[in-house]
Amino acid sequence: MNKQNYIDHAEQALLHTYNRFPVVLDHGEGVYLYDTDGKKYLDFAAGIAVCAFGYGKKEYNDALKNQVDKLLHTSNLYYNVPTMEAAEKALAAADMDRIFFTNSGTEAIEGALKAAKKYAYSRDGHAGHEVVAMQHSFHGRSLGALSVTGTKHYQEPFEPLIPGIRFAEYNNLESVKAQITDKTCAIIMETVQGEGGIYPADPEFLKGVRALCDEKDILLILDEIQCGMGRTGAMFAWQNYDVKPDIMTVAKALGCGVPVGAFLMTQKVADKSLAPGDHGTTYGGNPFVGAAVSTVFDIFEKDQIINHVHEITPYLVQKLDELAAKYDFITDRRGMGLMQGLEMEIPVGQVAAKALEKGLIIITAGSNVVRFVPPLVIEKEHVDEMVTKLDEVLATF
Numbered sequence: 005m006n007k008q009n010y011i012d013h014a015e016q017a018l019l020h021t022y023n024r025f026p027v028v029l030d031h032g033e034g035v036y037l038y039d040t041d042g043k044k045y046l047d048f049a050a051g052i053a054v055c056a057f058g059y060g061k062k063e064y065n066d067a068l069k070n071q072v073d074k075l076l077h078t079s080n081l082y083y084n085v086p087t088m089e090a091a092e093k094a095l096a097a098a099d100m101d102r103i104f105f106t107n108s109g110t111e112a113i114e115g116a117l118k119a120a121k122k123y124a125y126s127r128d129g130h131a132g133h134e135v136v137a138m139q140h141s142f143h144g145r146s147l148g149a150l151s152v153t154g155t156k157h158y159q160e161p162f163e164p165l166i167p168g169i170r171f172a173e174y175n176n177l178e179s180v181k182a183q184i185t186d187k188t189c190a191i192i193m194e195t196v197q198g199e200g201g202i203y204p205a206d207p208e209f210l211k212g213v214r215a216l217c218d219e220k221d222i223l224l225i226l227d228e229i230q231c232g233m234g235r236t237g238a239m240f241a242w243q244n245y246d247v248k249p250d251i252m253t254v255a256k257a258l259g260c261g262v263p264v265g266a267f268l269m270t271q272k273v274a275d276k277s278l279a280p281g282d283h284g285t286t287y288g289g290n291p292f293v294g295a296a297v298s299t300v301f302d303i304f305e306k307d308q309i310i311n312h313v314h315e316i317t318p319y320l321v322q323k324l325d326e327l328a329a330k331y332d333f334i335t336d337r338r339g340m341g342l343m344q345g346l347e348m349e350i351p352v353g354q355v356a357a358k359a360l361e362k363g364l365i366i367i368t369a370g371s372n373v374v375r376f377v378p379p380l381v382i383e384k385e386h387v388d389e390m391v392t393k394l395d396e397v398l399a400t401f
């Protein structure tokens with residue numbers, strides 16, 4: 005079959021929930037991907053902030069292969085060693101006390117919301133609590149996660165969603181205060197908004213929200229699914245601020261390609277939260293994903309990934325700023341670490357499509373942002389190659 009045959013077959017079989025780029029990816033090596041025609045692409049999307057080590061990382065691949073031969077799945081009725089190790093490493097990295105493994109980011113959000121509701125239920129002896137979420141947030145597509153996702157057109161066809169969600173403006177503390185009632189049990193937000201257009205939390209805002217939560221015994225849930233796992237120059241983005249969440253969610257780069265997420269919490273929350281019978285999963289945290297997560301944390305430490313993010317970020321930022329200075333239609337550059345966005349007054353979908361033709365994979369965020377979430381192992385030469393290609397694309401507008 006040739007490329008167009010593959011695409012035609014896929015379009016006949018798969019539910020049309022994505023407008024895909026006309027590329028059939030076949031394999032990867034380092035920070036490059038190759039399609040079925042052998043064409044090479046520099047990858048600045050990492051499968052949407054997932055493949056932190058790029059492709060073909062031997063230590064990671066070997067760990068997965070070993071675990072495949074040993075044991076893939078057990079259910080959560082029994083213990084297994086890789087997941088116990090993964091749990092301890094994740095908790096140490098996050099300075100948290102309890103973790104629950106899920107199969108996706110969306111499920112991590114579901115669990116976090118349930119944990120917060122249960123905490124308030126145990127404390128108050130009744131249900132009926134509310135959650136404050138942010139406009140332009142993205143937390144996932146299930147009915148619960150969608151309920152706290154502040155984008156109307158994602159929500160509308162599926163209403164009524166779960167009740168008791170109030171939306172505030174991100175980076176506006178007064179707006180958050182205005183949504184707090186005596187029923188509020190949690191405030192949920194991304195530490196850096198991703199899909200909404202790459203907006204980092206203002207330090208004053210995040211500190212203000214934390215203080216508000218402390219004052220009223222409201223739980224702060226930080227969604228680190230996209231911005232976590234070293235991308236911003238700390239293992240978790242909130243570690244760049246002097247603020248700690250009560251519950252956090254992680255996924256995407258947690259497994260670096262294996263479907264796994266998690267929600268983590270402090271002991272204070274765990275003591276009053278989900279207990280046997282309240283929550284569960286068949287696959288979540290099976291030995292296979294446990295081995296992946298455990299190895300991911302090992303590689304972060306051994307390869308000093310976060311130091312590398314610190315080294316490479318100023319160079320990427322400088323090069324993006326140079327592009328922003330060169331083109332009038334680029335109206336902003338913002339982000340944190342290797343999670344950057346260029347806001348443009350030209351159709352960003354077309355920018356991504358033309359870049360692909362030139363062998364560069366970039367994605368968009370919001371309606372007007374080109375998003376850069378490369379593998380964390382990129383080097384200066386890759387930044388240069390990306391900027392050269394993107395510059396050629398931008399020159400055509």
Ligand SMILES: *Cc1c(COP(=O)(O)O)cnc(C)c1O
Pocket residue numbers: 108109110111113142143144145194198199227228229230231255256265
């Ligand atoms: C991707 C994402 C999710 C949803 O994760 P899935 O693994 O796609 O379910 C939730 N929150 C944020 C911030 C994300 O970027």
